[in-house]
Amino acid sequence: MATIEVLGTGCAKCKRLLANAEQAVKELNVAMDVVKVDELDQIVERGVMLTPALSINGEVVSEGRVLDVKEIKRMLSE
Amino acid sequence: MQDYLQLFADYVTYTLLGIGQGTPLGSTVDFFIYDTIKVTLMLAVIVFFVGVVRTFITPRRVRKWVSGRPEGVGNVLAALLGIPTPFCTCSAVPLFIGFVESGVPLGITFSFLVASPLINEIAAAMLIGMFGWQIAAIYIVSGLVIAILAGVIIGRLHLEDQVEEFVWSCHMPERSEQAMTWRDRINFAAGESKSITRKVLPYILAGIAIGAVIHGYAPADFLLNIAGNDNPLAVPIAVLIGIPLHSNAAGMIPIIEVLTSKGMAMGTALAFMMAVIGLSLPEMVILRKVIKVRLLLIFAGILFVSFTLTGYLFNAILG
Numbered sequence: 602m603a604t605i606e607v608l609g610t611g612c613a614k615c616k617r618l619l620a621n622a623e624q625a626v627k628e629l630n631v632a633m634d635v636v637k638v639d640e641l642d643q644i645v646e647r648g649v650m651l652t653p654a655l656s657i658n659g660e661v662v663s664e665g666r667v668l669d670v671k672e673i674k675r676m677l678s679e
Numbered sequence: 680m681q682d683y684l685q686l687f688a689d690y691v692t693y694t695l696l697g698i699g700q701g702t703p704l705g706s707t708v709d710f711f712i713y714d715t716i717k718v719t720l721m722l723a724v725i726v727f728f729v730g731v732v733r734t735f736i737t738p739r740r741v742r743k744w745v746s747g748r749p750e751g752v753g754n755v756l757a758a759l760l761g762i763p764t765p766f767c768t769c770s771a772v773p774l775f776i777g778f779v780e781s782g783v784p785l786g787i788t789f790s791f792l793v794a795s796p797l798i799n800e801i802a803a804a805m806l807i808g809m810f811g812w813q814i815a816a817i818y819i820v821s822g823l824v825i826a827i828l829a830g831v832i833i834g835r836l837h838l839e840d841q842v843e844e845f846v847w848s849c850h851m852p853e854r855s856e857q858a859m860t861w862r863d864r865i866n867f868a869a870g871e872s873k874s875i876t877r878k879v880l881p882y883i884l885a886g887i888a889i890g891a892v893i894h895g896y897a898p899a900d901f902l903l904n905i906a907g908n909d910n911p912l913a914v915p916i917a918v919l920i921g922i923p924l925h926s927n928a929a930g931m932i933p934i935i936e937v938l939t940s941k942g943m944a945m946g947t948a949l950a951f952m953m954a955v956i957g958l959s960l961p962e963m964v965i966l967r968k969v970i971k972v973r974l975l976l977i978f979a980g981i982l983f984v985s986f987t988l989t990g991y992l993f994n995a996i997l998g
Contacts, residue, residue: 609769612767612768641773642849645776645777645850646850646852647854648851649773650738650742650770651737651738652767652770661854664737665738665767665770
């Protein structure tokens with residue numbers, strides 16, 4: 602099953618991105634896990650310098666921005 | 680352009696709203712409409728252009744551009760590149776690790792860390808709109824000088840042993856960034872302009888409204904005795920109060936307008952603003968994960984001294 606990860610150490614922006622990702626998955630009605638990654642070493646290992654970051658199937662697609670639901674849906678359908 | 684804006688504000692106030700010309704209420708409303716539109720337009724335009732620039736400058740590229748540069752050149756470059764590259768407080772740690780592990784010297788890393796929150800296009804646009812371009816230029820130039828000097832001093836002190844050990848053994852893999860077309864860049868910048876302007880607008884409205892009322896009704900010398908040019912202790916106290924506080928430029932500038940209109944000296948107000956947006960308690964707590972207490976205190980100490988000196992300098996020049 603495909604996975605979406607929200608990478609961030611837990612600030613307000615990370616929570617908003619997580620909520621938007623969950624909403625996007627719900628609206629698309631696809632079977633995807635939305636996971637929060639808040640361990641610093643894991644974030645660094647992915648090469649992420651700006652949080653919150655979004656990763657789809659292990660590939661970081663956005664850094665340092667709170668994507669809105671529409672943007673996430675577009676990225677998911679690509 | 681400004682004339683058309685004034686005509687429009689006059690038309691809305693005196694014709695549409697039917698408020699009498701020359702009355703205090705009339706000039707307050709007129710001023711409010713004129714100023715709000717001016718600052719909002721300026722913000723939208725400046726944020727758009729900086730947004731385009733931002734698509735070329737990511738922290739990942741910044742660390743590539745500054746690594747291998749000598750002291751001085753590297754600090755200047757890092758401080759300049761910090762202007763269009765914002766980061767939220769919680770990104771300070773991955774950003775710091777990313778710079779240091781790729782071999783960027785500590786001093787140059789700090790030049791970036793100081794400049795990035797302190798100077799940005801939102802602060803510039805609002806300062807131009809509310810205080811004029813001279814004050815905005817003074818703010819930007821002194822912010823740059825502080826970021827460059829703070830980095831050079833930290834670099835000279837050779838504090839590498841004050842970085843937590845694990846940082847040196849971190850490895851942050853290189854990530855390729857998606858190629859952007861000009862169309863993508865314009866879209867990104869337009870999106871930034873729209874969302875930032877919308878987010879900042881309430882602060883602008885509140886600031887200008889409070890400012891407009893105060894211009895008319897409150898005594899202008901309320902803060903004059905305690906924070907005017909004659910009290911030498913006002914600057915360090917303002918900076919000391921400002922350092923633990925945290926706010927962004929958008930929230931700060933309306934407050935600065937109120938403080939100065941009540942008699943606080945301009946240099947003191949700018950130093951206070953720098954202390955609030957340049958450094959905060961949450962940021963220090965977060966940075967503690969990667970640097971030891973001594974470096975943290977040196978960092979805060981350097982900023983305290985530089986903000987205070989900046990305040991004195993501008994009180995002397997502007998006063």
